[in-house]
Each structure stands twice: as structure tokens, then as C-alpha cells.
Amino acid sequence: MLVRLLQFASPMLPIGAFSYSSGLESAIESGDVHDAESGAQWIGSVLEWNLARQDGPLTAAAHIAWSALGVTQTAQLQQLNDLAFATRETAELRLESTQTGHSLAVWIERTLDPTKDFRAALEALRPIAYPIAWAAGGVQLQLSPRDTVLGMLWGFVENQASALMKALPLGQTPAQRMMLALGPRIERATDEALERSVDIVQGAAGAMPALAIASMHHETQYSRLFRS
Numbered sequence: 238m239l240v241r242l243l244q245f246a247s248p249m250l251p252i253g254a255f256s257y258s259s260g261l262e263s264a265i266e267s268g269d270v271h272d273a274e275s276g277a278q279w280i281g282s283v284l285e286w287n288l289a290r291q292d293g294p295l296t297a298a299a300h301i302a303w304s305a306l307g308v309t310q311t312a313q314l315q316q317l318n319d320l321a322f323a324t325r326e327t328a329e330l331r332l333e334s335t336q337t338g339h340s341l342a343v344w345i346e347r348t349l350d351p352t353k354d355f356r357a358a359l360e361a362l363r364p365i366a367y368p369i370a371w372a373a374g375g376v377q378l379q380l381s382p383r384d385t386v387l388g389m390l391w392g393f394v395e396n397q398a399s400a401l402m403k404a405l406p407l408g409q410t411p412a413q414r415m416m417l418a419l420g421p422r423i424e425r426a427t428d429e430a431l432e433r434s435v436d437i438v439q440g441a442a443g444a445m446p447a448l449a450i451a452s453m454h455h456e457t458q459y460s461r462l463f464r465s
Contacts, residue, residue, distance in 0.1 A: 238378070238379060238380055238381075238384065241378040241379070241380060242378070242380055242384050242387075242388050244378075245374060245375070245378055245380070245388050246388040246389075246391050246392045246395075248392075248395060248396070248399070250341075250344065250392075251340065251344060252337045252340035252341045252344065253336060253337060253340055254337055254392070254396050255396065255399060256463060256464050257333045257337070257396075257463055257464050257465040258397070258400040258404070258455075258462075258463035258465060259283070259330070259333065259393070259396075259397070259448075259452075259465055260329075260330070260448050260449075260451035260452040260455060260465065261276075261279065261280075261397055261400050261401070261404070261451075261463075262400065262404055262455060262458070262461060262462060262463045262465075263451040263452065263454045263455035263458055264279055264447075264451045265401075265404050265405060266454075266455075266458055266460075267451070267454070269447070269451075270401070270405075271405070272405070272407075273401075273407060273411040273412070273414065273415045276397075276398075276401045276405070276407065276415060277415045277418060277419060280394060280397045280398075280415075280419060281419055281422045282445060282447075283393075283397075283445060283448055284390060284393070284394070284419070284422055284423065284426045285422060285425070285426055285429075286445040286448075287445045287448055288389075288390055288393060288426055288430070289425075289426035289427075289429040289430045289433070290429070290430075290433060290438065291324055291438055292321075292367070292368040292389065292430075293386050293389070293390065293426060293427065293429070293430020293431070293433070294430050294431075294433040294434065294435050294438055295317055295320065295321050295366075295368040295369065295372075295435060295438060296368040296369075296371055296372045296375075296385060296386050296389055296430070297372075297382050297385075297386055297430055297431050298313075298317055298372075298435045299314060299317050299368065299369045299372035299373070300372040300375055300376055300382045300385050300386075301382065302314045302317065302372075303355075303358075303372055303373050303375075303376040304376050306354060306355060306358060311358055311361065314358065314362060314369060315361070315362065317368075317369055317435065318362050318365060318366050318369045320435065320438060321334065321366030321367075321368050321369055322334065322335075322364075322366050324438060325366075326449045326452070326453075327449065327452040327453050327456065328456060329452055329455060329456055329464065329465035330449075330452050330465060332464065332465065333367070333464065333465045334366045334367040334368075335364045335366070337367045337370075338364065338365040338366050338367040338368075338369065338370040339363070339364060339365065339370075341365075341367065341370040341371060341373075341374060342359050342362075342363070342365050342370045342373070344374070345359065345370070345373055345374050345377055346359065349374070349377040349378065351373075351377055355373075355377070358373075359373060368389070371385065371388075371389050372385060375388070382431060383427060383431060386427050386430050386431060387423065387424075387427045390423050390426055390427055390430075391423055394416060394419055394423060395416065398412045398415060398416050399412075400462075400463060401415075403462055404462055404463075452465065
């Protein structure tokens with residue numbers, strides 16, 4: 238399944254993630270992120286304080302529900318989808334999750350040829366949040382829960398590194414070194430996400446207030462390259 242995981246986590250996945258920075262551009266504007274070291278600190282903090290406690294557990298729980306799709310699981314997916322949107326404290330974070338989730342659902346329908354029941358569940362969840370759609374893709378690709386969560390976190394880090402290269406700017410070699418250094422933190426965040434119950438999922442304001450604040454500031458930032 239490694240080849241499927243590599244395809245799923247590839248930046249070629251046509252969901253428009255490249256147009257979002259998840260608040261990172263605002264952190265650059267404020268000076269909190271100004272080089273590879275501060276960039277790695279910011280991204281690592283988002284990984285450990287936000288994704289490991291929010292999108293990761295949501296994705297893991299949704300993977301289980303998608304894997305045993307039925308009436309009960311459909312209701313559970315709706316609850317998880319509602320929770321995913323409830324943890325988006327700002328308009329831009331909600332927009333990012335909505336747009337990428339929609340594009341990912343379309344990719345699943347057009348590329349992976351899911352069953353009629355699976356398609357119906359995807360349609361019933363519209364708008365679908367990104368973590369819930371990502372879990373659906375992982376199930377369709379027959380990826381394990383861990384590989385599904387790991388791929389999502391890796392994709393986040395890669396997209397953040399790409400945003401840094403555009404907005405700082407940051408050279409490719411420093412960005413690659415930064416991603417290499419963040420590897421163990423991605424692994425740890427994945428393990429924590431799989432162990433954490435969705436009953437204690439937190440939004441950015443609860444897990445990492447700086448991220449929610451950065452996202453709010455970005456909404457009125459004068460000069461922007463990204464949509465979030």
C-alpha cells in the first residue's frame with residue numbers, strides 16, 4: 238500500500254491545498270516566523286498542539302466509521318463532520334476545510350470509483366470537512382488508520398514548507414532540512430492522534446491559541462499570497 242500512500246500524500250493531489258497557509262502567512266507577517274528555525278518551531282507546535290489533538294483524532298475516528306459504513310456509522314460520520322467544523326474558529330480556517338474537503342470528495346468519486354453507498358454517504362455530508370474526507374480517501378485506498386493519519390500530517394508539513402519558501406522566502410535546501418528534522422515530530426503526532434479520543438478534541442483556540450489568533454489577523458492582512 239506504500240505506492241497508494243505516496244500518491245495520496247503527493248502535492249499533485251488536486252485539492253487546492255497550495256493556496257492556503259493555515260495561518261502561517263500571518264505568523265510571517267508578525268515576525269513570529271522569520272527563518273527556517275522559527276518556521277520549524279511554528280509548524281512543529283501546530284503539529285503537536287493542534288493536529289495531534291484535533292484533525293488527527295477526527296481522521297482516525299472517521300476512518301473506523303468509513304470502514305464499517307452503515308446506518309450507525311453514517312450518523313457517527315455526521316457527528317464527526319459537525320465536530321470538525323465546530324473546531325474551526327475563523328472564517329478562513331472553515332473555508333480551507335470546506336474547500337479542500339469538497340475537492341477531496343470529488344477526487345474520491347472520480348478517481349477511486351467508490352460503491353453507491355459510499356458515494357451516497359459522501360454526498361450526505363456536504364459540506365464535508367477535510368479530515369472526514371481524508372479518512373474516506375484512506376479507506377478507499379485501503380490504507381491503515383495510522384498510514385492515513387500519517388499521510389495527512391505529512392501533507393500538512395509539506396504544504397507549510399512550500400508556503401515558507403514562497404512567503405519568506407526560504408531556499409529549497411533549508412526547507413528540506415527543516416522537513417527532515419520535523420519527521421520524528423510527525424511520527425509522534427500521529428501516535429498521539431491515534432491514542433486520543435475525539436471526546437476531548439480541541440479547536441485551535443483551546444490547543445494552540447496563537448494559531449487561532451494568527452488566522453483571525455490574516456483575515457484583514459493587507460498583503461497576502463494565501464487564502465488562509
